[in-house]
Amino acid sequence: MNLNATHLSKEMITDSDFRRMMVGAYHTFMREHEKINNLNVYPVPDGDTGTNMLLTLAAVEKAVSSAQVTGIGALAKRAADSAIMGARGNSGVILSQIFRGIARGLTGKTEATSSELGKAFQYGVLYAYRAVSRPVEGTILTVAKGIAKGARRAVREDHSFAVILEEAIAAGKKELARTPELLPVLKSAGVVDAGGQGLIVFLTGCREGLLGISSGPEADFDRALSVPAIGEAEEVDISHPYCTEFIVKHCTQPLAAAKKLLQTMGESLVLAEGEQLLKVHIHTARPGNVLESAITWGTLHDIKIDNMADQHHHRIITSMASTAKPRTPLGVISVVSGDGLSDMMYKLGADIVINGGQSMNPPVEDFIAAIHAGTAERYIILPNNKNIQLAAVQTKKLMNDKVEVVATTNIPQGFSALMAFDPQRDIAANIQVMTERIGTVKAGSLTKAVRDSKMDGRLVPSGNFIGLVGSQITVDGVDLESVLISLAGQLAGEESELISLYYGSDISQAEAEGLAEKLQGSYPRLEVELYAGGQPYYHFFISVE
Known part of the structure; x- marks a missing residue:
């Protein structure tokens, strides 16, 4: 200085x-x-x-x-x-x-x-x-x-x-x-x-x-930093596995000509032009061929080649069958944590599931890596968490028209949006229908308070079970059963017919089944369905239809 x-x-x-x-x-x-x-x-x-x-x-x-x-x-x-x-x-x-x-x-x-x-x-x-x-x-x-x-x-x-x-x-x-x-x-x-x-x-x-x-x-x-451990995902077979980046200084090749040539060598091509400078990003099966062509345009600098099959395997979960799929016009990326929830997302039609959610907000980089590794030309992202929405929106800004976002804030909304998705429709029509569908979802969640807190002038002690609708705590107590029954009652209306419960990793199957029976007894006119979500931290996600 x-x-x-x-x-x-x-x-x-x-x-x-x-x-x-x-x-x-x-x-x-x-x-x-x-x-x-x-x-x-x-x-x-x-x-x-x-x-x-x-x-x-x-x-x-x-x-x-x-x-x-x-x-x-x-x-x-x-x-x-x-x-x-x-x-x-x-x-x-x-x-x-x-x-x-x-x-x-x-x-x-x-x-x-x-x-x-x-x-x-x-x-x-x-x-x-x-x-x-x-x-x-x-x-x-x-x-x-x-x-x-x-x-x-x-x-x-x-x-x-x-x-x-x-x-x-x-x-x-x-x-x-x-x-x-x-x-x-x-x-x-x-x-x-x-x-x-x-x-x-x-x-x-x-x-x-x-x-x-x-x-x-x-x-x-x-x-000092407490970050939950994330299970390993399966290895990903990518047709263009090498993410290749470099800068050409004193570049003599026109941008249009460089783009035309490189498009034949890979995918996810991004070119940024400066004064006698060209920044290149491409996914290719043969990075040597790319560099050999570019070296005739000027001097190469900041060369970086990464094998994407080795990257992000700790966080990104792709469908077992994804590598066998042909490229499709449109797919869905959904963010969840928990093996049960991931399986359900895949069964409902998600192409890619990114492991994330409460206390595990995935970075923008994970979304971009998932898109590059996927088989669809365009994607709709379901963040399924309010704290992940801006990262999804930032991904859209970086990927332009390759990505759209349906602003789901919880897992039941994500399920509902997926059920409304039709790969035969264009992306605009899907966005409209999926957005309309999530507006009809009544959802809540049940967890434990991790710190003392004041809500509406009342103390919510650390360790109490709390029921939330959106981001609002609507009920709390020391007894899991009573909080669950009260939360379901807040969500259910006269026209309601079905309560869906997704239990987390902190609840055993036997305990979850017992609580579901208690809930059924409290609301005999409603049907109660129980699913193993496997999500951490949250004992239950709940939706009412």
């Missing part, structure tokens, strides 16, 4: 400074992510805000630490790309958009003045707002807006970037303190917004990294 003491606007922030900022942010988040998790209003075992933001930052830290690129603009672009691909949960996607805006503001720069970097961070807030279709005051976006205002004032006053960050943090903290007044659920719980606190921690880490005062994480990452 080169600083002219007389003119702070001449302070130049380099790629090395930016790298230290990102590493500092990651280390600070490692110390603080559990405190952020504990700010979550709802006591459900879901993908916590601090964990999702930390895992998103982990992708950034890994990328910038190993990047061979030079120049702050190129490094910021690498950080943004990694954040987008590694984004988990809604908070992680919003954070990834902040990185995207920063990269946009630093495009083409070798170094940046404090003013330029401050403006780039303001771009980041703008992109974060764009990521959310209906911004709500009292959330992470309120804090982001305050941060942007603080940064803008400091930039106008010609401060160093460390001071700009100080001012941004101070302004953000003021807005963070206001979040309980703007969002009644936060005031009731006596907490500030978790995502907003995450942004403050992020900027604090950036400042510590910039100044070289970051003390590093206080605890080992693997021990």
Whole structure:
């Protein structure tokens, strides 16, 4: 960091400074992510805000630490790309958009003045707002807006970037303190917004990294971060298994001619053209042939070849028969956790199931890898969880018209949408019918409170069974049977005929069958059907038709 003491606007922030900022942010988040998790209003075992933001930052830290690129603009672009691909949960996607805006503001720069970097961070807030279709005051976006205002004032006053960050943090903290007044659920719980606190921690880490005062994480990452183990999936046979990426500098080949040639060599071709530069991404069976052709166009750089059959096998579950299927016009990707739920999704017509859900929000990268490994020309994504929706939407932005999203927020909605899917219809007609169908679903879930929480002014103790409709706790108690019967009664109406129960891994078959019998006895006019879902954390998913 080169600083002219007389003119702070001449302070130049380099790629090395930016790298230290990102590493500092990651280390600070490692110390603080559990405190952020504990700010979550709802006591459900879901993908916590601090964990999702930390895992998103982990992708950034890994990328910038190993990047061979030079120049702050190129490094910021690498950080943004990694954040987008590694984004988990809604908070992680919003954070990834902040990185995207920063990269946009630093495009083409070798170094940046404090003013330029401050403006780039303001771009980041703008992109974060764009990521959310209906911004709500009292959330992470309120804090982001305050941060942007603080940064803008400091930039106008010609401060160093460390001071700009100080001012941004101070302004953000003021807005963070206001979040309980703007969002009644936060005031009731006596907490500030978790995502907003995450942004403050992020900027604090950036400042510590910039100044070289970051003390590093206080605890080992693997021990401090609790991430559920995920079972291995079957190996995937891909017809074009090698993901091949490289840059051609001093490129003499016109874009149209390069596209025409490479299209014959593989699939998932993406070309990005710069000034005498061409970035190539292709999935191919013969990467050597691709490189041999491209070497005649200019000099090759940043060559990267990955065997996709070896990637993501820990998370992506593809149908056993998928490798034998011919390419189809349209398919469905569904997100669930639990072997029983996965089997049911496949039987109802899902082409690909991604292992994810509560506490296991899959990153954007998993969706893209699943699409590239699949056999359909286009896909409809069913996120089946509110905290996975933004990652699905971000996938659509990256894949353009290859992907659409039906905004399912729970497993019963996912089942209902799948039952309405018809591969013979076009994608627009399917989207309309599936969206209409999920609007008719009455669904709830039953789990245990993982922390003490206040709901509507009433204490919900940790360890109590809680029944939820949407994200609202509608019943709680110490007895599983009574909570289940009460939750079903809240969902059932005069026209209801069927209760479907999907029991999780914490319930034995015998116990689930006994509870289903009790439920049938309480509602004799309704038929009760029981299914082994195998989902973790949630004792039951329940739907009423």
